[in-house]
Amino acid sequence: MAATIVSSAGLRLNARARSSGAASSRVVARCESLPSQIRPPRLVLPLAPHATRDGPDADASGPRLPSDLRGVTLRTQHVAPARLSRASLVTRAVATPAPVTVPEPEQRVAISAPRPDVAMPNMQDPWNDPKWKDTKWTVYRDVAYDLQPFYDKHPGGEWLLNLAIGRDCTALIESYHLRPEVSTARFNKLPVLEDFPVTAVPRAPRPNDSPLYNSIRDRVRKELFPREGKMEHRMGGDGAAATIVGTAVACYALYANFTGPIAGAMLGLAGAWIGLTIQHCGNHGAMSPKTWVNNALGMTDDLIGGSSLMWRYHHQVSHHIHCNDNALDQDVYTAMPLLRFDARQPKKWFHRFQHIYLFAAFPLMQLAFQVGDIKGLFTRDCEGAKLHGATALELATVVIGKIAHFGLLLGPLAWGASGAAVAAGVASFIAVQGMVLACTFAVSHNVAETKVPEDTGGEAWERDWGIQQLVTSADWGDKVGNFFTGGLNLQVEHHLFPAICFVHYPAIRKIVAEEAEKFGVPYANYRTLPGIFAEFLKFVKDMGTADQIGDVVEAKHKNKSMCPLGFA
Structure with a gap:
């Protein structure tokens, strides 16, 4: 068996072990310079005791190797940096490991990680305590507040503020506001709930405690949006929105008049464009300074078959706050057991074929959303977050949206189209x-660079939130990709600034790259979508055979008092 170690500018170490007759598996070891909170265990390879060092790099001027690789045969070559934009030299070292005895697989233990919206074990439950049950409470930096007086004053509107109810909202508030001093001032004016059991509420990450995030945000404010208070960071998307909506209307007209598979495919492309762009950005409150515009564009998700309500909780509360946390990020664990996107998850025998059958699973993604939306309506739970703040109107949009969606799809029957054509x-x-949608969403968080090979255990709040966004996301493309994906190709920038309109991400990207280099943090960047998709497929294949890392961590999903129909 041979192992290839690739060290890129001293920032990360990729190891791919190959064995004859077996599928390859990839393990990514981060550099020792990363903060200890997110640093994975050191990757140790047993090397042959008599390996020697030779070649053109044998002198002292050659690149210095980690102690793990001293004494191995080296061949140095200059190659173009594949993903980290600042890397200029890649040193390839080929090592022949000595024979080792493979130990018996250790027994895995299931660990329960507390969900952000379920009471900590053996503590008072403020979600069901009559004293607090009807209060619009939230926790911000270990202090409980009553949000009710702020509802008529919140610039982002009621629907976004509802996301903060019934949970620690620190990460939501601090990642959504370009001017943190403004949100802090607002909280100082809200009623404090003095005897509220704050310790019963699981803590959220704290973006404002991240030196990297603060440095990036300060530069974005000064260099891109110097006119404070003008909401310019939410402007600029009107032209893109008009183009996308116009395209969707034209595609539906084609579908209505020439109903069939070709017109259906065109409508599907238009629907995907809506899903990637205006609904996504609108539900983040980032398409316009006007709340009604964001809400209207956000509800286009309902027209294409999703649910704007479920999306806000699933995407913003679960995924954005706990990106790639295998216990708390809904995008990671809900694909199981069909698809395994993380080596911390249990491996099934059929996962070795997942890089093949995922092409049959992805087209069915919308049907999975349909089932999940209806289930979430009855359980008040979207798997990754409970709908504590959802109003009756928001819940009604789920039903109204489904009626409108299927009405549009089946509409051609009313004016003479055949059942077979429809x-x-x-x-x-x-x-x-x-x-x-599946191919575009999946690639940004499921390549080797975006997986921290350690068990987060549901304790994402302990890590540097800014660094966490960079090491769990990957960018690809530039302005063209940004236009067609609503900024999802620049995933790092989107995760750092979800409330900024996507048209500004290419400019923000330059700042992020410079600050990442200054702080010594990996910044994964691919030139094209085909390039990152190829790496995605390799990663999926590797995850199908990779040994499990750490214990099985399962989020505490069940809270029967919140799920009267027992679906939890």
Whole structure:
């Protein structure tokens, strides 16, 4: 068995072990310079005791190797940096490990990680305590507040503020506000709930405690949005929104008049464009300074078959705050057991084929959303976050949206289209939209660079939030990709600034790259979508055979008092 170690500018170490007759597995070891909170265990390879060092790099002027690799045969070559934009030299070292005895697999233990919206064990439950149950409470930096007086004053509107109810909102507040001093001043004016059991509420990450994030945000404010208070960071997307909506209307007109698989596929592409762009940015409150515009564009998610309500809780409360946390990020654990995107998850025998059958699973993504939306409506839970703050109107949008969605798809029946043509058109729409959305969403967090090979254990709040966003996300493309994906190709920038309109991400990207280099933090960057998609497929294949890392960590999902129909 041979192992290839690739050290990129002293920032990360990629090791791919290959064995004859077996699928390859990839392990990514981060550099020792990363903060200890996110640093994985050192990767140790047993090397042959008599390996020697030779070649053109044998003198003292050659690149200095980690102690793990001293005494191995080296061949040095200059190659173009593949993903980290600042890397200029890649040293390839080929090592022949000595024979080792493979130990018996250790017994895995299931650990329960507390969900952010379920009471900590053996503590008072403020979600069900009559004293607090009807209060619009939230916790911000270990202090409980009553949000009720702020509802008519919140610039982002009621729907976004509802996300903070019934949980520690620190990460939501601090990642959504470009001017943290403004949000802090608002909290200072809110009523404090003096005897509230704050310790019963699981803590959220604290973006404002991240030196990297603060440095990036300060530069973004000064260099891109110097006119404070003008809401310019939420402007600039009007032209893109008009183009996308116009395209969708034209595609539906084609579908209505020429119903069939081709028109259905075109409508699916238009639906995917909406899903990637205006609904996504609108639900983040970032398409416009006007709340009604953001809400209207956000509800286009309901028209294409999703649910704007479920999306806000799933995407913003679960995924954005706990990116790639295998216990708390819904995007990681809900794919199991069908797809395994993390080596910390249990491995099944069929996962070795997942890089093949995922092309059959992705087109069905929209159907999975349909089931999840209806289930979440009854359970008041979207798997990754409970809908504590959802109003009756928001819940009604789930039902109204489904009626509107299927009404549009089946509408051609009313003006004479055959049932077979409509069925073919609907099937084509679902498959194309699902495939495009799944492929675009999946790549940014599921390549080797974006996985920290250690068990987070549901304790993401202990890590540097700014660094966490960089090491769990990957960028690809530039302005063209940004236009067609609503900034999802620049995933790092989107995670750092979800409330900034995507048209500004290319400019922010330059600042992020410079600050990441200054702080010595890896910044994964691919030139094209095909490039990152190829790495995504390799990663998925590797995850199908990779040994499990650490214990099985499962989020504490069940809270029957919140799920009257027992779906939790």
